Amino acid sequence: MRAGHAFSVSLEMIHAEFQDPIAEEFKHAFDEQNLGMPLETALEKMAQRVPLIDVQFFISAVTLQKRTGGNLAEVLEKLASLIRERFKLRGRIRAISAHGRMTGGALSSIPVGVALMMFWVNPDYVRFFVQDETGKTMLGVAIGLQVLGYFIMKRIVKIEV
16 A cells, blocks of 8 residues: 555455465455445445454444545554554563463362372272262362363453453
8 A cells, every 4th residue: 555556456455465264354345345336335235254353343444534535554554553552562461471371271170180199099089989879979069179170261361352
């Protein structure tokens, strides 16, 4: 766009210069627009096919610029820097929350490891949880609470950007 190409030509250039699946989606939008569909409609259909927030930002920026005017190349450049910063932030958050994810996995696997070791060391002790009704109930409650704890820990370390 900064080189002076029209927006529709830029859509076709994305198909030529990028890899699938994004190239194919932009080619599809270009073909729809080229066959007479309004640009806004073609972009909205692309947004339905690609349910990503970044695509929504792109389509909103293009639609708003088309209605109000202005420098689309500058708007898209700022949007690209915003998306890059979101990716960087997502990577930082993932690195920071790695300790929590590892702790959750370790805490969830400890009871399984202890049960296997107990079965190996003292099988009679573990048979209580398989043969007796009270043991089965206790085992079921323990497994349920363990799964609940795992999902709670997973939810705690999941941070949306």
